[in-house]
Amino acid sequence: QSGSVAANPEQYDESYLCPVQVGGQTLNLDFDTGSADLWVFSTLTPATQSTGHAKYNPKTSGKAKSGYTWNISYGDNSGASGTVYADKVVVGGVTATSQAVEAATSVSTQFMQDTDNDGLLGLAFSTINTVQPQQQTTFFDTVKGTLAKKLFTVDLKAGTAGTYDFGYIDSSKYAGTITYVPVKTTNGFWEFTAGAATANNRSLGSVGDAIADTGTTLMYLPTAVTSAYYAQISGATNSAAAGGYIFPCDADVPDFHITIGGKSFTVPGEYINFTPADNSGEQCFGGIQPNTGIGFTILGDVFLKAMFVVFDQTTSAPRLGFAAQ
Numbered sequence: 001q002s003g004s005v006a007a008n009p010e011q012y013d014e015s016y017l018c019p020v021q022v023g024g025q026t027l028n029l030d031f032d033t034g035s036a037d038l039w040v041f042s043t044l045t046p047a048t049q050s051t052g053h054a055k056y057n058p059k060t061s062g063k064a065k066s067g068y069t070w071n072i073s074y075g076d077n078s079g080a081s082g083t084v085y086a087d088k089v090v091v092g093g094v095t096a097t098s099q100a101v102e103a104a105t106s107v108s109t110q111f112m113q114d115t116d117n118d119g120l121l122g123l124a125f126s127t128i129n130t131v132q133p134q135q136q137t138t139f140f141d142t143v144k145g146t147l148a149k150k151l152f153t154v155d156l157k158a159g160t161a162g163t164y165d166f167g168y169i170d171s172s173k174y175a176g177t178i179t180y181v182p183v184k185t186t187n188g189f190w191e192f193t194a195g196a197a198t199a200n201n202r203s204l205g206s207v208g209d210a211i212a213d214t215g216t217t218l219m220y221l222p223t224a225v226t227s228a229y230y231a232q233i234s235g236a237t238n239s240a241a242a243g244g245y246i247f248p249c250d251a252d253v254p255d256f257h258i259t260i261g262g263k264s265f266t267v268p269g270e271y272i273n274f275t276p277a278d279n280s281g282e283q284c285f286g287g288i289q290p291n292t293g294i295g296f297t298i299l300g301d302v303f304l305k306a307m308f309v310v311f312d313q314t315t316s317a318p319r320l321g322f323a324a325q
């Protein structure tokens, strides 16, 4: 089988939500290549936390996995926890007849407040799934044996709907050729080595070990690369109050170039002029921020929305394919 589902941007492209049928109920989920749990707001989630969200009702067709629990926390200190059911999940026409659906019995404030978001669909490696006592597979791992090709592609866009495709590569969605790089799976992420970064034809240094993460909004780069980039924007400062680098909204924000697999790819400066940093709209928050405290580089949506990316498990060695849109 194969299929395609729309990836609809939230305000400022903060995250992208896709309609998914869970036990016959449509929920809008954040597809996250940086985690491996499929969890949903549910009728088991306290009303004080679930108001405004679509909820999964396991009573309809879910089969309880007795004694199974899950508990996840994310890099931004948000998180959720709950119990587990097996149910039918359909994404863009691709059907998992019995997928582990993790029903939330508790969610953190950030999730409670984002009422467009009805849960997450993890697309990292199942080795980091949090279900106990027995780890469960991601939707992709559940269906991959039934897909025409064991891969999915990600085509996020700036300010408009993109797509996640499962089982095939749509050559109309990218320009030029796809450049493949090997993936390191030991941390459970789609992790690879990126190369040199430049802006205004000046070297910013090497990016190095990085993950492709659809569930993270911004780009979190090595501190040296980040400071070298903002040195080229007059008035840019690293503001503790704002929580990162900000600059005058009318500044000239240079394109960011990164080499992957020997090919250069460009993130337009306008994507890095990300959002107003305050109510005055005078200072704007950067789409590139330092990876301090994370331990590796995260290439999130600001990067991905300039790219067409193939998440490929067609061979025993997973790989990532990158092309310009």
Ligand SMILES: COc1ccc(CN)cc1O
Pocket (backbone or CB within 6 Å): 015, 030, 032, 034, 035, 074, 075, 076, 078, 110, 111, 114, 117, 120, 215, 216
């Ligand atoms: C609070 O919202 C989120 C927190 C963490 C992730 C996963 N990186 C996705 C989200 O939508």
